[in-house]
Amino acid sequence: MAIGEPMKIRAALSGDTTEIKVLMNHEMETGQRKDAKGETIPAWFIQNVLVTWSGKTVLSAQWGTAIAKNPFLSFKFKGGTKGDKIVIRWVDSRGDTRSDEAVIA
Amino acid sequence: MNRFAWLAAFAGLACAPLASAQSTTDEIAKYRAALQDGNPAELWEARGEALWKEKRGPKQVSLEACDLGKGPGVVKGAYAELPRYFADADRVMDLETRLVWCMVRLQGYSDADAKKNPFGNGADKRSDLEALTAYVTSESRGVKMSVALVHPKEVEAYRIGEKLFYFRGGTHDFACATCHGENDKRIRLQDLPNLMTTEGAQKAYTTWPAYRVSQGELRTFEWRLYDCFRQQRFPELVYGSDAAIALTTYLAHNANGGVYDGPAIKR
Numbered sequence: 541m542a543i544g545e546p547m548k549i550r551a552a553l554s555g556d557t558t559e560i561k562v563l564m565n566h567e568m569e570t571g572q573r574k575d576a577k578g579e580t581i582p583a584w585f586i587q588n589v590l591v592t593w594s595g596k597t598v599l600s601a602q603w604g605t606a607i608a609k610n611p612f613l614s615f616k617f618k619g620g621t622k623g624d625k626i627v628i629r630w631v632d633s634r635g636d637t638r639s640d641e642a643v644i645a
Numbered sequence: 646m647n648r649f650a651w652l653a654a655f656a657g658l659a660c661a662p663l664a665s666a667q668s669t670t671d672e673i674a675k676y677r678a679a680l681q682d683g684n685p686a687e688l689w690e691a692r693g694e695a696l697w698k699e700k701r702g703p704k705q706v707s708l709e710a711c712d713l714g715k716g717p718g719v720v721k722g723a724y725a726e727l728p729r730y731f732a733d734a735d736r737v738m739d740l741e742t743r744l745v746w747c748m749v750r751l752q753g754y755s756d757a758d759a760k761k762n763p764f765g766n767g768a769d770k771r772s773d774l775e776a777l778t779a780y781v782t783s784e785s786r787g788v789k790m791s792v793a794l795v796h797p798k799e800v801e802a803y804r805i806g807e808k809l810f811y812f813r814g815g816t817h818d819f820a821c822a823t824c825h826g827e828n829d830k831r832i833r834l835q836d837l838p839n840l841m842t843t844e845g846a847q848k849a850y851t852t853w854p855a856y857r858v859s860q861g862e863l864r865t866f867e868w869r870l871y872d873c874f875r876q877q878r879f880p881e882l883v884y885g886s887d888a889a890i891a892l893t894t895y896l897a898h899n900a901n902g903g904v905y906d907g908p909a910i911k912r
Contacts, residue, residue: 548687565688567768567861609861612683 549642551626558620558644560591560599562613562628570605586611588631593617593644594624620644669834677910686779686856686908689863693780696773702752711747713740713781724785725905728894730796737802739893741867742885744777763884764868767861778854778865785905790851792898799894802887806895809888810840815878821892832876835912840896847903850896855909863908866893 545565552559564586571583583605591599598617622644629639697708697720713723714731728739734746741763748759765772794800813820824830825840839845854865864872870889874882882889 545688545692548691561683563683563685563688608858610685610688612685614683 545638547628547638547640549626549628549640551620551642551644553620553622553644557616557618558593558624558626559616560614560626560628564611564613564630564638566609566611566630566632568605568607568609568611572605584633586630586632589613590629591615592627593620670836673834673912676912680858680910684856684908684910685861686783686854686863686910689776689779689854689856690783690908691780692771693776693778693783696777697780702748702754704751704753706751706753708744708747708751708777710751711744713743720781720784722785722788724782725788725790726792728799728802728890728897729793730798735798737796737798737890737894739867739885739890739897740781741774741778741865742890744774744781745885760884764864764871765862775854775863775865775868779863779908782854782905782907786907788905790847790897790900790903790905792894792901794898802891802894803898805887805891806893809892810895817878819877819879821873821877840899843899843902846896846899850900851903851905852907852909852911854907855911857911859912 547565548563550561552561566586567584568586569581569584571580573581575581585605585607586603589599589601589603590597599615603611624644626642626644627639628641629637631637700707710717712718712731712733713720714726714729715721715723724740727743728737730737731743731746738746745756745759748754749756760774762770762772763774765775794803810821810825813823820826822841824832824837825845828839828842828845830837830839838849840849850866853869854863856863867884867889870892871882871884874880
């Protein structure tokens with residue numbers, strides 16, 4: 541499912557700094573929960589996040605099960621001009637991946 | 646320890662619960678403020694907008710011709726005037742009921758298919774109705790609530806809703822008013838709004854639907870009422886029923902004048 545559901549990305553320039561805010565659609569199952577039948581729900585979470593600005597990596601993160609469902613990520617980096625392309629890509633523990641783009645506004 | 650020291654110590658103890666209740670409320674308010682930016686409800690809004698525009702159902706048409714009360718296709722500000730009387734259905738409808746109506750009339754779904762999954766649960770059980778509701782309500786953000794009581798059926802719905810609000814029943818002899826009729830009531834650590842005051846009604850009604858962090862789901866006003874009925878040990882509130890719409894009409898009208906600010910985020 542997560543594959544089909546876009547992230548919500550905002551990229552805004554303020555002075556010489558670009559602020560990225562992104563909401564991702566993901567269940568982020570911890571592997572600690574049990575379903576109605578008492579069986580463990582297997583872990584399923586985003587493992588790697590990569591953010592590039594005009595092809596250059598500005599953030600690379602390794603995530604675990606402590607990140608909330610439908611994660612919100614916000615960070616800043618120096619640089620960026622309006623119209624530059626931001627690409628955000630994640631890979632989850634099932635090997636599924638999703639990539640979305642935005643331009644700096 | 647002399648007697649005065651004892652008294653002072655006792656007084657200190659007596660104050661402690663009050664002080665901690667106050668700080669808990671403050672901390673929850675801070676928590677909400679921190680989550681306001683990056684509310685996952687936006688994911689539901691986006692999915693709802695896509696669903697609204699997508700050609701779906703047996704007839705393969707979009708919902709863009711759906712009349713939410715301000716004319717076919719007008720979404721902006723529509724939620725702030727709902728529930729309202731719809732002549733084509735000869736019935737007062739809230740947003741969710743109207744969406745089901747449009748899915749049946751325009752898209753050709755059966756009534757049962759249209760509302761078979763009103764409340765989503767995780768990736769395998771996404772609710773289209775929750776997403777559509779999130780989209781439509783988001784288009785009323787910043788609009789003042791203005792629910793009319795003009796048509797006799799609107800007045801009737803309001804009166805029935807008022808009765809339901811005060812109706813005591815179930816194994817606990819509860820009414821909505823039991824919890825929502827006084828200031829400073831709470832359930833666990835959550836403050837409960839006093840829905841009998843204009844301020845309380847506005848604050849509560851204008852912040853539904855909401856993303857419930859504890860559930861990881863977006864919940865609509867129909868869900869809010871459904872779950873209140875469950876908590877009261879009332880019979881199950883049927884989705885889109887006259888009772889649900891009447892109660893919604895009562896609470897929505899009482900919130901008139903308040904600026905709509907949903908979908909919000911709640912613990």
